[in-house]
Amino acid sequence: MFSLLGMGALARGVYAASLSHIDTFYPTGLNYTSYITNSYLGTYGGIYNAPANQLTEGSPYGVYNYCSMPHPRIQEYELPSVKEAKIVYLEYLQRHQRRTMYNLAPGGENQPFDCSTIDAYLYSASPQAGNDPVLVYADVYTDPNNPFMDALPYVNTSCMFPQLTLGGLLDGFQHGKDLWAVYGEKLGIIPKEPSNKVWLRSTSSPLTQQSAGGVLRGIWPEWKGSLPLRQQSSGVDTINNGYPCNARNNILDAIEATDDWNEHLNVTADLRATLGAMLGATSSAWQKSFDHFSDNFQARLCNGYALPCSFTNHSNCVTVEQAEEVFRAGDWEWQFYWRRSPQVIQYIQAVGGLFIGEIVGRLQAVLDGKQEYIYAHTFLHDNDLGPILGAFGIDIMRWPAMGSNIAIEIWETTAEQPHKAPTTIYYARVLYSGHPIKTIYGTLNWIELGELISILQVYVPEDIISLCGTT
Structure with missing residues (x-):
């Protein structure tokens, strides 16, 4: 039996136990607001707790674990059924690992967060400076x-x-160790040490950079040197909403003006009003969606803290049932944003289209035999993974959780032809948090690379400047 806010509350333990691990990624009924209000569902088998200052352990592989999502791991990794295939390229995308919240309760936080156990380093260095800098960190x-x-x-x-x-x-150290075991030791696509065959990137956010440091140390534990983590300038960054785009907000306004969106606000009106009064969270930023409530509750539970209480009345606290409904509502919103809304193609193009275009460009280079890298790894945010999962046509999308990851594996095969030289054919496998992703195109466990590129190409805008309306 799993703990409270683990595989559902105790009263729903029998239901949660009937779900397979993969079922927890694709909840039945998530397209309907009855999914939000049905308290019997609990967390639909999802895990929302983790110990403070410790590695996340104990969740069965494959279960949707918001605090630390599964990733390719040697114990469960399955090779493709085509025995003669050889992996030639890995595109790996991941959200950062566990963190503190973005959104503090406006009425005050009744529990102070303690980060004295981790040092956030901040310094610059240059060979031309003559001396190494003091390794200062933020305290x-x-x-x-x-x-x-x-x-x-x-x-x-x-x-x-x-x-x-x-x-x-x-969690980042372990994530990296597991990636090395699969893609380094087993498959040999990650080199034994960093080289010019590796492309590493993050957003300009320290959060993704900090996460990269942990994961990359897990991959290369003996590496003594520094590593370039590529970033784009914040004003034009193609991830993390880095470039100017008026259309993003305009399309979001249209999404949140639909009848479906308003229905989900109507069925959760009492919950939002109760939580708003308790936590001083009555502004539109907190009430127009469940983003802020979810963020606050997730960050607490995933770092060993309790659910919040009123700053002025510490006996008035968020209940497990309220938190579960918040999480179900958050999942509903992500499914609507990136899979169901009438504006989904334009929204994916405006938010993630440029970065999807970069991925397509790297995959096309493999197809054309011109790719100089064998391993690309990007550290980003949930708002970057959402459009990509939507572009793949994922069947059902729950909120991409901490450490969520997409592995695009490219495999090379040869086809014999009578009286001709063998033809090279490239296939792709797309793993979402370790499992072949289930999509409207079927499970992407073995698909010709050209077909996969065609699926993604739809979401690459032909003219992002015109789409965004920034001229």
Whole structure:
């Protein structure tokens, strides 16, 4: 039996136990608002808790675990059935690991977060400087004489919001170790040490950079040097909403004006009002969707903290049942944003189209025999993975959780032809958090690379400047 907010609350344990691991990724009924309001569903088998300052352990492989999603792992990894195939390229995309929240409760946080167990390093270096820099790190504190301590519902904390937690760093080390076991030792596509055959990238957010440091150390534990982690300038970055695009907000407004969206707000009106009054979260930023509530609750539970209570009445706390409904509503919203809304193609193009185009370009280079890399790894955010999963046509999309990952494996085969030289054919497998992804095109366990490129190409805008309306 799993713990509270593990495989569902105890009262729903029998139901949760009847779900297969893969079922927890693709909830039945997520297209309907009755999924949100049906308390019997609990977390639909999902896990939403993890210990503070420790590695995430204990969840069966394949279960939707919001705190640390599954990833390719040697114990469960299955080779393709085509025995003579050889892997020639790996495109790996992942969300950062566990972190503190973005959104503090406006009415005040009744539990201060402690990040004294992890050091967030900040320094610059140059061979031309003549000396190595002092390895300084951020040590967050609050002066007790700061007048805003009493004037605002401020939480005295040693954390930044957001930042990687020690638990997230430890999960990152393990994530990297497991990737090396599969794609390094077993398949040989990740080289034994970094080389010019490797492409590493992150957003400009320290959160993704911190996560990269942990995962890459897990992959290359003996590497002594530094590594370039490529980033684009924040004003034109093709991930993390980095480039200007008026259409993003316009399309989102249209999505949130649909009858379906309003229905989900109507059925959750009492829940949002109750939580808003309890946590001082009555602004539109908290009430127009479940993004902020989910973020706050997830960050707490995934780092060993309890659900929040009122800052002024510590006996008035968020219940497990309320949190479960928030999480179900968050999943419904992600399915609607990236799979069901009438504006889904335009929204994916506006938010993720340029980065999807970069992925397509790298895959096309493999198909054309011109790809210089064998392994590309990008560290990004949930709002980057959502459009990509939508472009693949994932059957059902729950919120892409901490450490969520997509592995696009490219395999090379040869076809014999009478009186001709053998022909090289490239196939792709797309794994989502370790499993072949289930999509409207079928399970993408073995698909010709050209077909996969065609699926994604639809979401690459022909003219992003015109689409975004920034001229």
